[in-house]
Amino acid sequence: MQxxxxxxxxxxxxYGLYVWTSFLATALxxxxxxxxxxxxxxxxxxxxxxxxxxxxxxxxx
Amino acid sequence: MNWSKYSAPQAFYPLAGRLIxxxxxxxxxxxxxxxxxxxxxxxxxxxxxxxYRIIFVHVPAAWMSMFLYVVMAIWAGVGMGLNARLxxxxxxAIAPTGAMFTFLALLxxxxxxxxxxxxxxxxxxxxxxxxxxxxxxxxxxxxxxxxDDMRRADRSSAVFSLVGVVNVPxxxxxxxxxxxLHQGASVSMSTGSKMAATMLMAMLIMTVAxxxxxxxxxxxxxxxxxxxxxxxxVWDEKLAVIQEAVEAR
Numbered sequence: 410m411q412x413x414x415x416x417x418x419x420x421x422x423x424y425g426l427y428v429w430t431s432f433l434a435t436a437l438x439x440x441x442x443x444x445x446x447x448x449x450x451x452x453x454x455x456x457x458x459x460x461x462x463x464x465x466x467x468x469x470x
Numbered sequence: 471m472n473w474s475k476y477s478a479p480q481a482f483y484p485l486a487g488r489l490i491x492x493x494x495x496x497x498x499x500x501x502x503x504x505x506x507x508x509x510x511x512x513x514x515x516x517x518x519x520x521x522y523r524i525i526f527v528h529v530p531a532a533w534m535s536m537f538l539y540v541v542m543a544i545w546a547g548v549g550m551g552l553n554a555r556l557x558x559x560x561x562x563a564i565a566p567t568g569a570m571f572t573f574l575a576l577l578x579x580x581x582x583x584x585x586x587x588x589x590x591x592x593x594x595x596x597x598x599x600x601x602x603x604x605x606x607x608x609x610x611x612x613x614x615x616x617x618d619d620m621r622r623a624d625r626s627s628a629v630f631s632l633v634g635v636v637n638v639p640x641x642x643x644x645x646x647x648x649x650x651l652h653q654g655a656s657v658s659m660s661t662g663s664k665m666a667a668t669m670l671m672a673m674l675i676m677t678v679a680x681x682x683x684x685x686x687x688x689x690x691x692x693x694x695x696x697x698x699x700x701x702x703x704v705w706d707e708k709l710a711v712i713q714e715a716v717e718a719r
Contacts, residue, residue, distance in 0.1 A: 421520040424520050424521035428520065453697040
């Protein structure tokens, strides 16, 4: 273990901005991709359901 | 076991659904291990200090950007050869994740370049060819959305991605073929690794984690594409209930 304290860890030997931007950007991209896929799945299934129900009852809400 | 039956979207859809949680769980667990090793076990680099730790996302992202392109092109080629719908869907599902990793490789590369070279960006062969890879992914995706007819869109983007494969060896060998500012390969098939064992281990664990993550999100995207393209009913219990209601009427 090379870190004496938490602030030393976050400073990353003076390279904190570069190191943490890299890791944060990667994490955000992955989280965004998972969220976007989840929303896409919800939308696709809603459309599929609407297409099925559409033939059943036009007045149904 | 007859694996060929899974080439039908109807059979593949539930299989993918069962596989996704396993890939996702192992990917998250390995990311935890890889990050722990990368930040708490791997030593400080004697030349670059702590800035080198960007390697634990940069190299896995860059490897995935190239690997996913090749896999996408293979599925595109299989789709062309066998005229298989699911193969084209796989190729379609891979492109966004590949583009994301290409973007991340470039972004984390800039974050590493600034403190070590003094520049966010240089037009050397490695960086330029990787930027072209990003444009190739964008081209594959734009070509698909610009063509309304699905079969033509599949074939056109397949041809585009197959032609673009030539860039992948160019990216990989660019550091040998040209005099680049970008450093040469730290891990090579012929000479082995030039890194400390714990650094290498953390990097490889992160690579496997990114790989499994990619499989999970690509399978999830293929499932979306199957629903969007075919709108085939009754693959899922809730929809089966609706289907019964439709039939009972």
